[in-house]
Amino acid sequence: MLDRVVIVGGGTAGWMTASYLKAAFEDRVDITLVESGNISTVGVGEATFSDIRHFFEFLGLKEKDWMPACNATYKLAVRFEDWREPGHYFYHPFEQMRSVNGFPLTDWWLKQGPTSRFDKDCFVMASVIDAGLSPRHLDGALIDQPFDEGADEMQGLTMSEHQGKTQFPYAYQFEAALLAKYLTQYATDRGVKRIVDDVQDVRLDDRGWISGLRTAEHGELTGDLFIDCTGFRGLLLNKALEEPFISYQDTLPNDSAVALQVPMDMAKRGVLPCTTATAQDAGWIWTIPLMGRVGTGYVYAKDYLSPEEAERTLRAFVGPAAADVEANHIRMRIGRSRNSWSRNCVAVGLASGFVEPLESTGIFFIHHAIEQLVKYFPAQDWNPVRRDLYNRAVAHVMDGVREFLVLHYVAAKRTDTQYWRDTKTRKIPDSLAERLELWKAQLPDSETVFPYYHGLPPYSYMSVLLGMGGIEVAHSPALDLSDGAAAEREFAQIREKTERLVATLPKAYDYFARMR
Numbered sequence: 001m002l003d004r005v006v007i008v009g010g011g012t013a014g015w016m017t018a019s020y021l022k023a024a025f026e027d028r029v030d031i032t033l034v035e036s037g038n039i040s041t042v043g044v045g046e047a048t049f050s051d052i053r054h055f056f057e058f059l060g061l062k063e064k065d066w067m068p069a070c071n072a073t074y075k076l077a078v079r080f081e082d083w084r085e086p087g088h089y090f091y092h093p094f095e096q097m098r099s100v101n102g103f104p105l106t107d108w109w110l111k112q113g114p115t116s117r118f119d120k121d122c123f124v125m126a127s128v129i130d131a132g133l134s135p136r137h138l139d140g141a142l143i144d145q146p147f148d149e150g151a152d153e154m155q156g157l158t159m160s161e162h163q164g165k166t167q168f169p170y171a172y173q174f175e176a177a178l179l180a181k182y183l184t185q186y187a188t189d190r191g192v193k194r195i196v197d198d199v200q201d202v203r204l205d206d207r208g209w210i211s212g213l214r215t216a217e218h219g220e221l222t223g224d225l226f227i228d229c230t231g232f233r234g235l236l237l238n239k240a241l242e243e244p245f246i247s248y249q250d251t252l253p254n255d256s257a258v259a260l261q262v263p264m265d266m267a268k269r270g271v272l273p274c275t276t277a278t279a280q281d282a283g284w285i286w287t288i289p290l291m292g293r294v295g296t297g298y299v300y301a302k303d304y305l306s307p308e309e310a311e312r313t314l315r316a317f318v319g320p321a322a323a324d325v326e327a328n329h330i331r332m333r334i335g336r337s338r339n340s341w342s343r344n345c346v347a348v349g350l351a352s353g354f355v356e357p358l359e360s361t362g363i364f365f366i367h368h369a370i371e372q373l374v375k376y377f378p379a380q381d382w383n384p385v386r387r388d389l390y391n392r393a394v395a396h397v398m399d400g401v402r403e404f405l406v407l408h409y410v411a412a413k414r415t416d417t418q419y420w421r422d423t424k425t426r427k428i429p430d431s432l433a434e435r436l437e438l439w440k441a442q443l444p445d446s447e448t449v450f451p452y453y454h455g456l457p458p459y460s461y462m463s464v465l466l467g468m469g470g471i472e473v474a475h476s477p478a479l480d481l482s483d484g485a486a487a488e489r490e491f492a493q494i495r496e497k498t499e500r501l502v503a504t505l506p507k508a509y510d511y512f513a514r515m516r
């Protein structure tokens with residue numbers, strides 16, 4: 001049996017992997033995690049997909065167990081500001097698109113939308129977020145959505161199995177470093193061995209497989225399966241095994257970030273329950289409200305902006321609250337390893353691949369990788385078919401997300417700086433170029449978006465296309481021959497439901513304050 005797993009790296013990826021494998025295999029695997037006391041973690045990962053609730057559920061953790069320990073808040077959407085023009089904003093929410101007579105409500109909206117805001121007309125969440133509200137009532141009851149939290153058929157599903165069934169109405173925002181700390185406790189309590197040391201050398205056998213890791217103070221660590229969670233370094237997979245890294249930078253040029261963690265009195269400020277991405281001259285700034293602080297950072301391309309200028313802009317954006325906060329400058333490696341699993345080594349997290357944090361996909365990539373690793377976990381025979389299936393699934397997720405992110409820039413109406421003008425002429429993936437031609441005639445659906453599982457449903461593409469405003473889209477001609485009364489009723493129902501929710505839901509801050 002193959003049962004000795006060695007994980008290198010104690011960031012979010014390392015501890016999520018250790019915890020999940022322990023929850024999956026309990027004492028039937030022996031897990032050692034080695035993390036450096038000298039090399040720090042990236043630790044800015046803060047916003048997630050809603051699907052991460054499957055991860056916590058798998059670990060048997062409830063929100064009240066981990067959220068207060070991680071200063072966590074709810075994220076009901078990404079709010080895009082100024083991507084179309086100054087002062088404009090729209091939401092990409094966690095809310096399924098309704099259909100009327102076989103057409104998505106957005107299609108009807110293009111024909112007969114009651115206002116100029118597709119997100120407010122088609123989703124109830126846009127107004128809930130604007131009002132700073134919680135998707136749960138103070139007694140914990142979830143807003144009525146076509147989603148039954150306790151439904152048996154939803155238990156035990158992986159993310160990809162869940163997609164398309166129902167849409168959970170929110171994701172989380174938290175301090176990644178605190179989550180890693182929380183999971184350290186979870187995993188070590190369940191028998192994961194933790195070693196604080198530096199891996200100095202990776203030993204390969206005659207076939208080029210990893211036979212052991214030489215550490216500074218703990219001698220040689222041996223195992224069957226080695227998991228590379230060393231971040232952008234890719235110490236095992238990319239360095240020792242020389243697995244090539246495929247850069248996405250030709251289509252996604254942002255390669256740098258500067259981050260600030262700004263302490264704030266959230267009782268006074270309030271919590272807008274979403275991640276905000278505000279377009280800037282050479283990139284965009286994220287704003288993530290947490291309990292006790294706001295996480296913020298400028299993501300930019302260093303070809304267009306210097307780190308000093310980026311920091312200056314970010315500080316001016318945040319204001320005096322950040323005066324005493326030290327900035328964290330980060331270089332990002334954008335793209336993916338050609339194969340994330342090679343020989344007896346699997347890379348998870350930044351070592352596997354990363355795209356800029358525009359739709360908060362980093363932790364989603366980790367979660368997906370771990371689910372797939374359990375699914376295709378190797379046996380003593382190291383059947384290469386399972387490895388290849390794993391590599392395919394991981395590559396598809398990242399390539400699909402790349403298309404989705406590139407769409408944001410191509411579709412953004414802004415062209416006021418060289419950076420934004422170049423987004424309209426830069427090369428884009430061929431497959432996306434073909435899809436764009438289709439979407440101009442017919443809104444995206446499951447037949448025309450990236451065809452493999454990559455976490456994003458067609459309505460996410462519709463939201464970005466309609467919100468960014470730079471690409472002309474049209475309603476289906478069939479709607480001109482159809483009775484629009486049912487769509488009118490749907491818009492009216494959304495309006496009524498929105499009014500009811502805004503009148504009854506508590507403030508997001510009050511909900512978390514009570515949870516603590």
Ligand SMILES: Cc1cc2nc3c(=O)[nH]c(=O)nc-3n(C[C@H](O)[C@H](O)[C@H](O)COP(=O)(O)OP(=O)(O)OC[C@H]3O[C@@H](n4cnc5c(N)ncnc54)[C@H](O)[C@@H]3O)c2cc1C
Nearest residue numbers: 009010011013036041042045046047199231349350362363
């Ligand atoms: C600017 C930015 C913003 C982001 N925002 C988000 C977001 O909003 N949402 C999201 O989901 N994701 C986000 N991410 C991604 C997220 O931060 C990462 O996916 C996540 O933190 C996982 O990182 P990691 O564990 O792979 O690597 P790291 O955090 O870099 O951890 C690497 C670990 O390896 C150890 N290590 C390295 N070398 C050695 C060695 N020789 N010996 C022993 N140990 C070693 C280090 O000590 C460390 O413990 C963001 C990333 C960046 C760069």
Ligand SMILES: N[C@@H](Cc1c[nH]c2cc(Cl)ccc12)C(=O)O
Nearest residue numbers: 049050051077078092093094455
């Ligand atoms: N299945 C993912 C995809 C998703 C659906 N809606 C959104 C909205 C945002 Cl802002 C990100 C991601 C998503 C999930 O449910 O998390």
